[in-house]
Amino acid sequence: MRDSLSRVVENRDLGSGIYLLRLRDPALLEERVEPGTFVMLATAPGLSPLVRRPFSVQRVQGDVYDVLYRVVGEGTELMSKVQVGQEMRSLGPLGTHFALPAPDETAILLGGGVGIPPMVALADSLEQAGHRDWHAFVGVGTAAEAGCWVGFEDPYEGTEGAHRIHHATMDGSLGFHGHVVAAWQDWWQANPLPGDKLRLYGCGPLVMLQAIARLAEERELRCQISVETVMGCGVGICMGCVIENADAQDPELYREMSPYDRWLLVCRKGPVFDAAAVVLEGGSLH
């Protein structure tokens, strides 16, 4: 990881409150950026907002990295005003990353809203590794919004391997009408691959991750998810970003484990976890 200054080369309004921020930072990019890792960015200089915010890296090209973000609060609102040429304090790359599937496994990528960019990063990694057997399911509100999450171009568009990117919209204006997890289940029914030949990856809102994790458990699928919690520092010193260790739910394992390990730091042990390793239900996450 590197505490650095990233220079803005583009900060483009893509519509639907979604922006593409492209940052030049050779020092930060000396370390390989794996799919699912993130950077902490100071969204504005000064004391408000005080702490940096975590953003997943969608793509790296040369000494430039892309962050796709949605304006949701004060920090991202200020970030949307950042001008080309300005410098932003950055820290990264941080956190754990998605593990690539075995050669004979079909990778299923499930991304919802701001959970889409890490799936773009993963699809890129799969392609770079020569793993062509993947399908991405992209969940958004509307067809208009779908076009704003740039980066998820189908590399096989117009060829025999096309249609690897499947859309699900809440209003039915594009692709499957409904949730992205339902879209994938629908697809799986039509393409009945054996469960032990599937590898699931998910990133998106909590309800979506809960649905993925439940399915993975029921169908005994290997599954990794990327979770988001309120984060302060990104490096494990503020201890604010925790998620519950699934072992703590098992009375026997809980008795044997150190109480220190009940809450896991998302910035260090995550953000990518095996779906069965963390507790997503029960209301401790918001």
Add this chain to the structure above:
Amino acid sequence: MSRPESSSKLIAPEDVDLGVEVGGVAMDNPVMLASGTAGYGPELADVLDLGVLGGFVTKGIATYPWEGNAPPRIAETQAGMLNAIGLQNVGLDSFLTDKVPFLQELRARGVKVVVNIIGKTVEEYHEVARGLRGCDAVDALELNISCPNIKEGGIAFGTEPCAAGEVTAATVEGSDKPVWVKLSPNVADIASMGVACEKAGATGLSVINTLLGMAIDLETRRPLLSIGAGGLSGPAIKPVALRMVWQVSQACSIPVIGIGGIWNAKDALEFMVCGASAIQIGTANFVNPNTALEVVEGMRQWCAERGVSRIVDLVGTLDRS
């Protein structure tokens, strides 16, 4: 205006003596990282050269591991943040086995190591102090009697002079090292707390811990922190901290360590002028992990430019004439 500690002679920044002696610990410079804002050391080592520090204060250590609070544990506020971590810590045994080797290396580089200790009873504080006896990686203990997040016990030690004195005495009795006490600002008279700890054998006073605060979500009408309230830190609390450092340093004869929203060298120097012999950087580590480095260099520069050859000459020089 000319100050007694200043000379018109130009001083090179590298010739400024930043050395301080704080409650039985001699440090190369007055800058420390505050407990709970820098882990046990390795967490920050990738982005900050810890060798620049005068001292390092560990995350609080209890006799046994604590799990801490459920999330959400932090919330941002104007120029500050609230936390309710709940003192999640690895416990004494794991600290001695897993954390001490790194701290030993740090100490070998000239950084003084202070272990923050926590407990829910007087006996637990005493027990941790005893457990650290003979540990040559540790220069001093800092007693956390003020962390406001623990429902059982903790808050009482920090708010009653008698209880603070009792727990300080028990720790001093159990320890072979200097004992500092970190005071809570959530009291009517912080000076009397300092006096009680000094009488009980403390050699230094860390001032201040976080201020109890709260933040809510208006739409859901729920608190932003899982346990409701939490400790406020960051630049928002600096004026309160400065006032308390001044009050405690006036009332006590042992050194005061200034803490509270220090963001840069100017902030740090203000604390020293108000009576702090050294300072700790806390929340700033989350925002800019290189704050400590910038503070050390900035102090040196400021002193050089004003002809202050020894930083100790600044301590307690607030002019109230």
